[in-house]
Amino acid sequence: MSIFIDNDTRLVVQGITGRDGSFHTTQMMEYGTNVVAGVTPGKGGQSFEGPGGRQVPIFDTMEQAVEQTSPNCSVIYVPPAFAASAIMEAADAGVPFIVAITEGIPVLDMARAHAYADDCGSRVLGPNCPGLITPGQSKVGILPGSIVMPGPVGVVSRSGTLTYEAVYQLTQNGIGQTTCVGIGGDPLIGTKFVDVLEKFRHDADTKAIVMIGEIGGTDEQEAAEFVKEHIDVPVVGFIAGQTAPPGRTMGHAGAIISGAAGTAAEKMQVFRDNGIAVAERPSDIGGLIKDALGV
Amino acid sequence: MDLHEYQAKEIFRGAGIPVPPGKVATTPDEAEAIAREFDGLVVVKAQVHTGGRGKAGGVKLAKTPEEAREHATDILGMDIKGLTVEKVLVTPGEDIDTEAYAAVLVNRETQAPMFMVSSEGGVDIEQVAEENPDALTKLHVDPRFGLLPHQAYELAVALYADAKLQRQAAKVMSQLYDAFMNAGASLAEINPLITTPEGEVKAIDAKVSIDDNELFRRPEIAAYRDSSSEPDAETKAREAGLTFIKLDGNVGCCVNGAGLAMATMDLVKFYGGEPANFLDIGGSSNPEKVVNALKIITADPAVKVILFNIFGGITRTDDVANGIIEAMKQIDIDVPIVIRLTGTNEEIALEILKDAGFEAYSTMDEVVKKAVDLATAAAPSGA
Numbered sequence: 037m038s039i040f041i042d043n044d045t046r047l048v049v050q051g052i053t054g055r056d057g058s059f060h061t062t063q064m065m066e067y068g069t070n071v072v073a074g075v076t077p078g079k080g081g082q083s084f085e086g087p088g089g090r091q092v093p094i095f096d097t098m099e100q101a102v103e104q105t106s107p108n109c110s111v112i113y114v115p116p117a118f119a120a121s122a123i124m125e126a127a128d129a130g131v132p133f134i135v136a137i138t139e140g141i142p143v144l145d146m147a148r149a150h151a152y153a154d155d156c157g158s159r160v161l162g163p164n165c166p167g168l169i170t171p172g173q174s175k176v177g178i179l180p181g182s183i184v185m186p187g188p189v190g191v192v193s194r195s196g197t198l199t200y201e202a203v204y205q206l207t208q209n210g211i212g213q214t215t216c217v218g219i220g221g222d223p224l225i226g227t228k229f230v231d232v233l234e235k236f237r238h239d240a241d242t243k244a245i246v247m248i249g250e251i252g253g254t255d256e257q258e259a260a261e262f263v264k265e266h267i268d269v270p271v272v273g274f275i276a277g278q279t280a281p282p283g284r285t286m287g288h289a290g291a292i293i294s295g296a297a298g299t300a301a302e303k304m305q306v307f308r309d310n311g312i313a314v315a316e317r318p319s320d321i322g323g324l325i326k327d328a329l330g331v
Numbered sequence: 332m333d334l335h336e337y338q339a340k341e342i343f344r345g346a347g348i349p350v351p352p353g354k355v356a357t358t359p360d361e362a363e364a365i366a367r368e369f370d371g372l373v374v375v376k377a378q379v380h381t382g383g384r385g386k387a388g389g390v391k392l393a394k395t396p397e398e399a400r401e402h403a404t405d406i407l408g409m410d411i412k413g414l415t416v417e418k419v420l421v422t423p424g425e426d427i428d429t430e431a432y433a434a435v436l437v438n439r440e441t442q443a444p445m446f447m448v449s450s451e452g453g454v455d456i457e458q459v460a461e462e463n464p465d466a467l468t469k470l471h472v473d474p475r476f477g478l479l480p481h482q483a484y485e486l487a488v489a490l491y492a493d494a495k496l497q498r499q500a501a502k503v504m505s506q507l508y509d510a511f512m513n514a515g516a517s518l519a520e521i522n523p524l525i526t527t528p529e530g531e532v533k534a535i536d537a538k539v540s541i542d543d544n545e546l547f548r549r550p551e552i553a554a555y556r557d558s559s560s561e562p563d564a565e566t567k568a569r570e571a572g573l574t575f576i577k578l579d580g581n582v583g584c585c586v587n588g589a590g591l592a593m594a595t596m597d598l599v600k601f602y603g604g605e606p607a608n609f610l611d612i613g614g615s616s617n618p619e620k621v622v623n624a625l626k627i628i629t630a631d632p633a634v635k636v637i638l639f640n641i642f643g644g645i646t647r648t649d650d651v652a653n654g655i656i657e658a659m660k661q662i663d664i665d666v667p668i669v670i671r672l673t674g675t676n677e678e679i680a681l682e683i684l685k686d687a688g689f690e691a692y693s694t695m696d697e698v699v700k701k702a703v704d705l706a707t708a709a710a711p712s713g714a
Contacts, residue, residue, distance in 0.1 A: 117548065142544045142548075147437065147474040150442045151473060151475055195588060195590020196590065197588030197674075198591045198594050201594070201695065204642075221589055224442045248590070250589075250590055253439050274594075276594040277597070278600070279597050279599075280609070281576065317597075317598060319695065319696050
């Protein structure tokens with residue numbers, strides 16, 4: 037089993053003709069993702085040539101793409117200025133799961149887009165995230181397919197490349213993954229740690245979870261409490277930013293809301309207090325998962 | 332991006348918020364001339380990107396133009412929390428009856444703009460939040476509809492009992508929300524929002540932070556950037572599309588992705604070294620970005636070794652490899668470079684580096700250990 041995406045995922049790529057969009061569409065198709073459509077305004081009627089000469093129809097609008105190809109997932113590689121609009125377009129067209137890869141979307145644009153997607157009943161993953169991958173079935177986003185393998189560990193992370201680091205290590209240790217999810221590093225993200233943990237909780241194949249957080253905000257603290265209350269499988273955690281200088285990314289006013297500094301040390305302690313095994317180094321994650329699984 | 336008080340006040344005035352006049356001086360002569368123009372009591376205020384200016388002696392009252400000149404002489408060039416004061420704002424002094432607090436910011440949890448107001452203003456608002464949380468009123472705004480009139484009134488009622496003051500304050504709240512949205516801000520704060528004995532509501536201090544992601548479509552706000560208030564390397568990095576933060580160590584770090592960059596710094600420390608910087612070369616890296624990154628890192632004389640840690644996803648590792656080769660042609664690098672590259676197009680990248688005589692490592696621990704060893708060997712005194 038898996039969460040969010042699997043063999044039944046039918047993907048539409050928004051921004052399929054751009055540099056990153058076209059490169060990663062090819063990569064996703066090579067991995068086996070069923071890409072059913074692409075959208076680039078002004079290029080409707082053309083087609084995208086994937087690996088092995090496979091043709092993917094391109095549409096001008098999401099409405100047309102949905103009507104003609106029935107996707108159940110969308111991935112967004114649109115530049116920052118237009119990305120929030122692309123998310124709302126996908127939600128409006130009725131796509132239930134929208135993965136926003138784009139980095140640098142204005143926060144106030146995302147405040148509107150999240151509210152809009154919520155009203156449409158769509159889930160947004162990201163933005164500023166690497167997407168997700170269910171090994172052996174489907175990949176949506178930019179995670180390198182070569183570093184994963186099917187198995188019992190669910191992975192959830194705020195980071196992109198740090199997720200690859202952890203996943204790669206699991207795979208090298210012969211431990212596969214159910215689904216690896218990158219939730220994104222932006223202040224306003226559509227799917228948080230607790231949302232992903234809730235999904236893993238109901239996935240019978242997920243026997244252990246790796247959770248990778250970083251400084252700032254309070255999502256990790258909230259997730260730690262959720263783990264203690266609801267998660268029965270072992271959880272291994274890592275927090276990046278132990279040496280990060282304070283005050284560089286966190287605003288004065290942000291600290292008032294959280295009521296705490298959101299430092300790595302604090303988050304690691306909250307993890308420990310709630311029964312999560314904390315990895316001091318990324319390279320300790322594999323060993324801790326091995327111990328937890330008894331393999 | 333943080334704005335100076337005088338810039339934030341320009342934005343507030345543009346939105347219609349009652350803000351006393353004021354002018355910026357860079358010399359004592361100018362400060363004196365401005366004070367003469369205002370003809371009366373003035374306040375001379377240091378313009379630096381930090382709080383606690385008053386406590387540091389950066390805000391002073393002057394009764395005469397001569398006194399304004401003296402204060403400007405003291406304040407200009409003053410060091411406040413490591414920042415040098417290069418400008419002062421000269422503004423007429425106000426008679427203050429009450430001091431309140433009002434701010435709009437983006438709340439991560441509710442994913443919406445949020446107002447925070449308190450009738451206890453003019454003080455450290457974090458302290459109010461901690462000691463007397465009931466004195467702080469919070470209100471969320473649906474960004475699709477904006478601040479609704481009844482919400483603006485609710486905020487005003489939380490601040491004042493008097494109907495005339497409430498009407499003025501409700502207007503200020505709407506104007507503050509407009510200023511916040513139109514500037515693409517992440518924070519817009521008035522502290523204090525005063526009332527005068529004549530029954531007027533005025534903003535006598537202003538703080539605005541802009542979401543950097545908004546600047547591409549707001550050139551008029553981007554022009555407010557004061558590069559003299561940040562380290563030279565950080566200005567150069569930003570112009571090159573890199574995220575760079577200068578630190579005190581000697582291991583120069585060049586990493587893709589903020590999370591991995593932080594974890595790399597953490598690991599340098601774990602193995603007994605000290606990172607010289609945080610540097611995220613970002614996604615879709617092209618060779619030019621790597622060239623710029625190396626120029627910025629090597630400009631720091633403290634750097635004894637350069638550590639690359641690249642895990643390719645959206646970043647193609649062959650782009651990074653080409654960038655390193657290109658940079659070696661363009662600049663003289665006299666410190667060792669240790670490289671770890673893995674992920675997308677890894678085979679091509681390793682081939683490129685091998686042909687150029689580099690040794691590439693496969694794990695993060697190996698490469699970090701190597702970098703720390705080289706840095707330690709280059710600085711045997713532990714400097």
